[in-house]
Amino acid sequence: xxxxxxxxxxxxxxxxxxxxxxxxxxxxxxxxxxxxxxxxxxxxxxxxxxxxxxxxxxxxxxxxxxxxxxxxxxxxxxxxxxxxxxxxxxxxxxxxxxxxxxxxxxxxxxxxxxxxxxxxxxxxxxxxxxxxxxxxxxxxxxxxxxxxxxxxxxxxxxxxxxxxxxxxxxxxxxxxxxxxxxxxxxxxxxxxxxxxxxxxxxxxxxxxxxxxxxxxxxxxxxxxxxxxxxxxxxxxxxxxxxxxxxxxxxxxxxxxxxxxxxxxxxxxxxxxxxxxxxxxxxxxxxxxxxxxxxxxxxxxxxxxxxxxxxxxxxxxxxxxxxxxxxxxxxxxxxxxxxxxxxxxxxxxxxxxxxxxxxxxxxxxxx
Numbered sequence: 421x422x423x424x425x426x427x428x429x430x431x432x433x434x435x436x437x438x439x440x441x442x443x444x445x446x447x448x449x450x451x452x453x454x455x456x457x458x459x460x461x462x463x464x465x466x467x468x469x470x471x472x473x474x475x476x477x478x479x480x481x482x483x484x485x486x487x488x489x490x491x492x493x494x495x496x497x498x499x500x501x502x503x504x505x506x507x508x509x510x511x512x513x514x515x516x517x518x519x520x521x522x523x524x525x526x527x528x529x530x531x532x533x534x535x536x537x538x539x540x541x542x543x544x545x546x547x548x549x550x551x552x553x554x555x556x557x558x559x560x561x562x563x564x565x566x567x568x569x570x571x572x573x574x575x576x577x578x579x580x581x582x583x584x585x586x587x588x589x590x591x592x593x594x595x596x597x598x599x600x601x602x603x604x605x606x607x608x609x610x611x612x613x614x615x616x617x618x619x620x621x622x623x624x625x626x627x628x629x630x631x632x633x634x635x636x637x638x639x640x641x642x643x644x645x646x647x648x649x650x651x652x653x654x655x656x657x658x659x660x661x662x663x664x665x666x667x668x669x670x671x672x673x674x675x676x677x678x679x680x681x682x683x684x685x686x687x688x689x690x691x692x693x694x695x696x697x698x699x700x701x702x703x704x705x706x707x708x709x710x711x712x713x714x715x716x717x718x719x720x721x722x723x724x725x726x727x728x729x730x731x732x733x734x735x736x737x738x739x740x741x742x743x744x745x746x747x748x749x750x751x752x753x754x755x756x757x758x759x760x761x762x763x764x765x766x767x768x769x770x771x772x773x774x775x776x777x778x779x780x781x782x783x784x785x786x
Contacts, residue, residue, distance in 0.1 A: 456762040480542055488538040494531025498524040553585040560586050560616055563623055568593045571601060573666060573778065577752045579770040587767035588615025589724050590622050594630050599666045602630050605771055606659035607678065607724040618655055636661040636674040637709040640696060647700030656700035660722060669714040669775055674707055679725050684744040685718035717777030719744050726766035730759045
């Protein structure tokens with residue numbers, strides 16, 4: 421999408437005139453695009469201003485902050501002594517200017533050494549944090565299925581793009597045996613390292629509970645009890661679990677407050693809405709299981725809200741439905757092309773499952 425530039429005229433920006441009032445207005449979508457363009461244009465200026473006025477020692481531990489401030493004070497005092505030619509102005513003491521110079525120089529060197537030692541310590545700490553983030557990203561990538569095992573009669577495509585080094589989205593494709601497959605997608609509240617740790621915990625829980633033979637309903641119940649008990653009260657996760665019978669295409673699903681997956685079949689599409697609250701809010705939350713059928717030639721799309729939020733324009737889910745109607749085999753490419761970098765402010769996860777059209781279609785059944 422091409423954004424308007426300052427040299428675009430009123431028509432290019434999308435300004436329209438109300439026939440009744442005669443006032444010039446900008447449609448809501450055009451206004452959102454213009455705001456995104458202005459934010460991108462002014463971002464470097466805002467960053468320079470913010471960093472130039474920021475208290476860069478406030479994130480230090482208190483002891484280091486006091487030492488750093490003392491070092492800055494000593495350097496300032498040394499410069500003041502050199503300017504006033506006295507250590508206790510307005511008294512001109514000591515009389516010997518060379519002594520004042522030597523003492524002030526020594527004070528300045530001590531202050532600079534104190535400040536530099538704390539800055540180096542802080543730099544080392546930040547470097548270690550960055551190294552930890554890189555290691556965490558590598559671990560998260562190893563936990564995320566890069567290549568999904570081939571499912572006879574089905575095509576499975578995935579896409580994952582974290583907003584930062586690590587993300588709070590989770591998806592998985594788990595073989596259950598008996599020609600059954602579990603598709604799981606979850607979105608943890610928050611971003612960064614804390615969300616990534618909880619996402620890793622959810623990944624371990626899903627594989628452990630599902631491997632013990634639990635169906636989606638029991639899986640959701642057990643995970644909700646665990647997260648409610650062992651995670652902070654301000655942390656929760658939305659999730660959707662779908663069990664597929666590969667022979668019949670029957671789907672059994674539980675949607676724990678997550679974005680509704682879109683089930684598309686020949687000539688129709690429907691959403692698999694929420695059947696319960698997000699995981700980790702209330703230990704006694706009630707969940708229900710729903711059923712549907714993935715027809716031959718049909719597809720089901722699981723995604724997180726990062727996808728819909730990054731799509732420019734209104735009716736984002738309608739555009740997802742249009743993408744699922746594509747019959748050229750490039751549905752995933754079309755979905756990726758919908759993502760606008762100007763609106764991308766969250767992790768993006770896409771899990772697309774298509775059933776081969778090798779049998780008579782029965783349409784959308786739910």
